Amino acid sequence: MTRYLTESNLMAALRRGAPVEQLLGVRLDEGDCVLSWIEIDTDRQGRYVVSERQVFDDEIEGLCDVREYEPFDPDHPYGRCREFDAAQDALEHAVSLGASLHRFVNSGLISEEYRDLRDSLRAEGKG
Template sequence: MRYLPEAFIIGALKRGRPVEQFLGPVGAPDRLGVRYVEVRPTQASYEVHVHTAEDVGHERFSDLVEFPPLDADEDEEEFGRLVATAEDPSTALAAAEEATGAVRSRWVNESMVQDEYGDFVRAGRPADRSPDGHP
């Protein structure tokens, strides 16, 4: 089971574990990138971060955290843009979905977003749908 049911998403966040979602391609044809969103628990809240990386991967290299930022001016230590903060997991998920277009049924555990990227690469990097056919 790759995608987490909502109860598992909330449970992971309450246990201090981030959840992520692959959002797909971004950028111009001459400089392709990919985006993913992360909901990250902190001591007092839940933060929503959007990561935009240069699409430098292939079937054997899909570790998105190793990809360079798409924006060359972005400081590597600040990779990922904070887009929302919430006091509870449900509100954080709703904020992530509103800010990024994420879908409730497609959240995965931390680091599983690499598998999503791998599927994207194997599907030929489609611009209009997810590798499993969803928009």
């Protein structure tokens, strides 16, 4: 069973106000490993909020909840956010940031996504 949402399930989740996430990847920044992901949620007014989150991969053994990692930008601990009135506009913005419509997961699965990525990078000798 795949954890990725189909486009119709993605739109349904957004319409009912359920947050979705997508791992964008890791990069090196001055020797530090930085993890990036997109989160789309709704605010109290029903607007769609796209957050581009970045944290340092602190490599704490056993800690895979990426929300517990140190923010890359302390001025934006919850990422850089933009609000949209329509789900489609929020998704288009997420895609412009590097997301794919075919790799979103339900909220809470981003840490599993990262664990799988980290395991695969280690298996390839890159992590």
